[in-house]
Amino acid sequence: MKIAVLGTGRVGGVLGKRWARAGHEVVFGTRLPGSEKVAALLAEAGPSARAAAPRDAVSHAGVVVMALPWNIAQEELTKHDLAGKVLVDCTNPLNATFTGLDLGFDTSAAEAIAGWAKGARVVKAFNTVSAAAMADPTFGGQPATMFYCGDDDQAKQIVGKLAEELGFEPIDAGPLSMARYLEPLAMLYIHLAMKGWGSSCAFKVIRR
Amino acid sequence: MKIAVLGTGRVGGVLGKRWARAGHEVVFGTRLPGSEKVAALLAEAGPSARAAAPRDAVSHAGVVVMALPWNIAQEELTKHDLAGKVLVDCTNPLNATFTGLDLGFDTSAAEAIAGWAKGARVVKAFNTVSAAAMADPTFGGQPATMFYCGDDDQAKQIVGKLAEELGFEPIDAGPLSMARYLEPLAMLYIHLAMKGWGSSCAFKVIRR
Numbered sequence: 568m569k570i571a572v573l574g575t576g577r578v579g580g581v582l583g584k585r586w587a588r589a590g591h592e593v594v595f596g597t598r599l600p601g602s603e604k605v606a607a608l609l610a611e612a613g614p615s616a617r618a619a620a621p622r623d624a625v626s627h628a629g630v631v632v633m634a635l636p637w638n639i640a641q642e643e644l645t646k647h648d649l650a651g652k653v654l655v656d657c658t659n660p661l662n663a664t665f666t667g668l669d670l671g672f673d674t675s676a677a678e679a680i681a682g683w684a685k686g687a688r689v690v691k692a693f694n695t696v697s698a699a700a701m702a703d704p705t706f707g708g709q710p711a712t713m714f715y716c717g718d719d720d721q722a723k724q725i726v727g728k729l730a731e732e733l734g735f736e737p738i739d740a741g742p743l744s745m746a747r748y749l750e751p752l753a754m755l756y757i758h759l760a761m762k763g764w765g766s767s768c769a770f771k772v773i774r775r
Numbered sequence: 776m777k778i779a780v781l782g783t784g785r786v787g788g789v790l791g792k793r794w795a796r797a798g799h800e801v802v803f804g805t806r807l808p809g810s811e812k813v814a815a816l817l818a819e820a821g822p823s824a825r826a827a828a829p830r831d832a833v834s835h836a837g838v839v840v841m842a843l844p845w846n847i848a849q850e851e852l853t854k855h856d857l858a859g860k861v862l863v864d865c866t867n868p869l870n871a872t873f874t875g876l877d878l879g880f881d882t883s884a885a886e887a888i889a890g891w892a893k894g895a896r897v898v899k900a901f902n903t904v905s906a907a908a909m910a911d912p913t914f915g916g917q918p919a920t921m922f923y924c925g926d927d928d929q930a931k932q933i934v935g936k937l938a939e940e941l942g943f944e945p946i947d948a949g950p951l952s953m954a955r956y957l958e959p960l961a962m963l964y965i966h967l968a969m970k971g972w973g974s975s976c977a978f979k980v981i982r983r
Contacts, residue, residue: 667881667955668880670880671879671880671959672876672878672879672880673875706981706982706983707981707982707983709981711981714963738967739970740963740966740967741966741970745963745966747875747959747962748959748960748962748963748966749963751879751955751956751959751960752956752959752960752963754955754956755922755948755953755956755957755960758948758949758953758956759946759948759980762947762949764982767982767983768980768981768982768983769980769981769982770978770979770980770981771978771979771980771981772967772976772977772978772979773914773915773917773919773976773977773978773979774914774915774972774975774976775914775915775975775976
């Protein structure tokens with residue numbers, strides 16, 4: 568699969584690296600493809616990864632992973648032609664003090680992003696776990712749950728499979744509007760992490 | 776502990792029954808204390824349980840469990856003197872079609888209830904699991920997590936202990952305003968349940 572990862576921070580870095588190691592063709596989209604930080608990331612990611620300007624990264628990919636901060640999402644996404652592409656929205660619409668969300672209830676970051684990324688097949692995913700959990704989704708021998716939602720079934724299947732390849736148990740949470748509940752779940756995680764749990768915990772759906 | 780349970784539906788019924796069996800003094804507050812339904816519930820709950828008019832139930836209790844539907848919460852809670860009592864808010868502010876919440880984002884049912892129940896020490900709890908999970912919180916050998924939140928630490932300790940007695944792993948999710956995230960979590964559960972998982976699943980925080 569050809570995957571563009573927008574963002575070389577902790578989330579984009581670990582996702583791109585792990586998918587590259589699993590054999591996917593990964594292009595990190597970054598304004599500084601020649602920087603030391605990116606060189607170090609590419610060295611870890613191996614031969615299936617490279618870096619390019621965001622426009623080039625996106626144009627060659629079928630799957631685009633949005634792992635940039637929420638406050639630059641609109642500016643970045645409106646620059647690209649994302650029509651027909653699977654757009655994986657990993658953002659959370661955190662406010663400036665990380666104490667709450669910028670929007671919610673009758674909308675969500677995912678729905679706003681779907682409005683900005685014209686024609687993209689948006690799937691909300693990877694927003695309810697830490698970067699540490701993306702590096703290793705196994706907690707006490709059990710895979711953490713990766714909730715995802717979206718309005719395009721085929722796009723959701725692709726994202727569910729990508730989550731499974733990392734070691735998550737993917738759970739389809741329904742249409743894109745379910746992001747109204749997945750983004751608050753991220754706030755619950757952030758609150759637990761800030762209370763001292765750090766990144767050493769994750770959510771799981773357990774069953775009988 | 777003296778516990779008044781407002782509501783003899785599935786949630787109030789199972790919570791009151793199990794706490795009565797554990798030896799707590801439980802009074803179900805109901806307008807129909809002599810009904811067949813209530814008699815059957817009391818027979819199951821055993822000698823530590825009785826039924827009374829809501830006013831009498833509340834007046835003798837240190838802990839009041841609000842297990843009535845959201846749409847009658849205001850009318851019911853403003854009838855009682857709840858000052859100083861631990862008020863366990865099990866509600867979710869479901870809309871009329873159960874497809875979403877009536878309020879949220881910068882408020883929550885729990886915060887609204889704290890406004891109506893003057894002086895009560897409100898703890899949000901038991902809103903993110905099914906009644907079936909309250910009857911048996913063990914899923915595949917593991918206890919489900921019971922998230923709770925509130926602004927009164929002593930009240931939270933009491934509720935955490937009551938959850939633990941039922942077999943849950945209690946997790947303090949912070950101040951009462953965290954209900955803004957616990958109520959959306961209930962919507963995520965409801966959506967999964969309606970997609971076919973029924974009541975055979977629950978949330979758990981897993982750790983390293």
